[in-house]
Amino acid sequence: MxxxxxxxxxxILIIAxxxxxxxxxxxxxxSIYEVRYVSNPDKLTTDASSSVEITAIPINSFGVKAIFRQxxxxxxxxxxxxxxxxxxxxxxxxxxxxxxKGKAGKVTLILRSKHSLNPAIIVVPVVEKIKGNIx
Numbered sequence: 001m002x003x004x005x006x007x008x009x010x011x012i013l014i015i016a017x018x019x020x021x022x023x024x025x026x027x028x029x030x031s032i033y034e035v036r037y038v039s040n041p042d043k044l045t046t047d048a049s050s051s052v053e054i055t056a057i058p059i060n061s062f063g064v065k066a067i068f069r070q071x072x073x074x075x076x077x078x079x080x081x082x083x084x085x086x087x088x089x090x091x092x093x094x095x096x097x098x099x100x101k102g103k104a105g106k107v108t109l110i111l112r113s114k115h116s117l118n119p120a121i122i123v124v125p126v127v128e129k130i131k132g133n134i135x
Contacts, residue, residue, distance in 0.1 A: 027061070032115040034059040035071045037095075039122055044084070044107070045129040050100045052124055056113065073113040080107035083126050104128050 036057045044050045056073045060066040073095050077086070084107055085099045098107065105126050112119040
């Protein structure tokens with residue numbers, strides 16, 4: 001019969017506990033369960049300097065931002081493409097920056113991520129800029 005040394009049992013327990021700990025950390029803290037989209041600000045004006053930045057925030061199982069992860073998101077302009085110019089980002093979690101062309105209307109974007117079950121729809125109104133001061 002083989003005799004199991006106490007040091008071997010301890011080493012096996014440490015390895016097993018480490019594997020379970022790493023798996024739990026990965027599944028609950030680093031895995032992306034959902035992607036939330038934030039539009040800042042929530043509307044454009046017809047002013048040429050007006051812009052809106054849309055950001056994707058990866059959400060983990062605790063409902064907070066997943067650390068060290070970036071959601072890969074594609075966007076499509078469904079409506080109002082003639083009202084805006086856009087610039088696509090590849091850094092951090094910013095997806096797109098919309099700039100007004102000076103016409104009023106409504107812009108509808110469809111955002112898709114491999115981490116989301118359904119695409120997200122963001123509507124950005126383009127409103128007339130109020131000229132002058134209101135007293």
